[in-house]
């Protein structure tokens with residue numbers, strides 16, 4: 524019999540995940556899995572649960588929660604030679620990765636998808652030895668996203684991020700950032716550097732419209748110091764999927780990038796607080812197989 528581990532974060536999004544446990548168990552049992560269920564209680568649990576499932580030879584690991592739970596779950600796959608397939612039931616606030624993969628955003632439909640025999644290989648990012656699945660951001664705008672509280676997320680959903688972002692955009696602060704890739708180098712006072720693996724960042728599905736989950740590239744945006752007027756035009760470019768062409772944005776793709784600063788600058792990785800700069804980014808092409816609907 525095949526084995527599956529369901530990792531459930533009861534606090535994700537609007538705190539609805541536990542209500543889907545029985546349905547998920549039933550779908551997996553009908554698909555021939557013996558399913559174990561583990562509930563996270565705090566930071567690092569999803570990583571530990573996933574790691575022990577890998578070591579026990581699990582065929583499928585399912586993340587039931589938001590992007591943060593998914594981020595912790597995939598970090599349990601680090602260094603493993605035989606990887607289980609990854610199932611995703613998006614129950615977070617934004618669910619960027621599920622959007623990028625065109626997975627069903629309706630939890631019941633996503634649970635039915637777990638029985639699908641189809642998978643799609645996806646790239647995984649590496650930042651200072653940690654894995655990420657969606658995006659790394661550095662700078663004051665990234666810090667403002669980390670200021671969103673779980674209470675705000677439960678109450679306001681994705682609007683909680685918009686609220687903090689708009690507050691920061693009204694008077695953005697910049698830090699001196701140095702970006703290096705291959706033989707190239709950029710230095711700029713910047714409120715934001717982004718490296719995205721997928722097109723969906725913070726719920727904006729048009730931020731990096733060229734990014735594919737399996738293209739083997741980091742899609743990088745360096746935003747230079749902006750006046751309020753230019754901030755507004757950059758906001759519009761973001762909405763219309765044209766950010767990379769904005770005159771104050773440097774866009775490039777790379778397989779490896781480093782970001783340093785002479786100032787203390789924090790990062791945000793997959794929507795969660797990350798380490799301070801310096802960071803080194805790279806990726807593992809098509810490393811994880813994600814269960815997708817039959818039509819994908």
Ligand SMILES: Nc1ncnc2c1ncn2[C@@H]1O[C@H](COP(=O)(O)OP(=O)(O)OP(=O)(O)O)[C@@H](O)[C@H]1O
Pocket residue numbers: 532533534535536537563564565566567568588589590591592593614615616617618619676793794795
């Ligand atoms: N039982 C728990 N109570 C509180 N926090 C938890 C619990 N289990 C895990 N966590 C923490 O929840 C965070 C992940 O939340 P997740 O991203 O899944 O939901 P979200 O923040 O609502 O969604 P999104 O990332 O889309 O904004 C991680 O920091 C994790 O350590």
